Amino acid sequence: MKKLSENEISEKLKDLEGWSYSGNGIQTSFEFENFKEAFTLMTRIAFEAESQQHHPNWSNVYNQLEITLSTHDAGGVTEKDFELARAIEDIVNSD
Structure with a gap:
């Protein structure tokens, strides 16, 4: 996957x-x-990440969730990160 500019x-x-x-x-x-x-x-989100075979770097403290997405094999951000980010938004906004 190509690293985005x-x-x-x-x-x-x-x-x-x-x-x-x-x-x-x-x-x-x-x-x-x-x-x-x-x-x-x-x-x-974990089930979605597993289905996409792309896993976030995240942390959780009580009610706070911080997420960072990067494609390690490409050395930066790729379309794969944006696909998972959009899926995460859909999950969070579906409630």
Whole structure:
């Protein structure tokens, strides 16, 4: 998978509210009502990530979830990261 340029990343981020480019990945964060809600969404995201064979770098503290996506094999951000980011948005916004 081809690593995207910073211009390509910036263009694609226009369609993903709340996501930004930093370092070698695209990232976002979510705040939920409580830990149970955060963990429930993480579980749903995990199933999607597994089906796409693309796994996020993420952390969770109580009701906060931080996610960074990068394609390690390509050394940066690829279309694969944007596919998972869009799927994550769909999951989070479906509740």
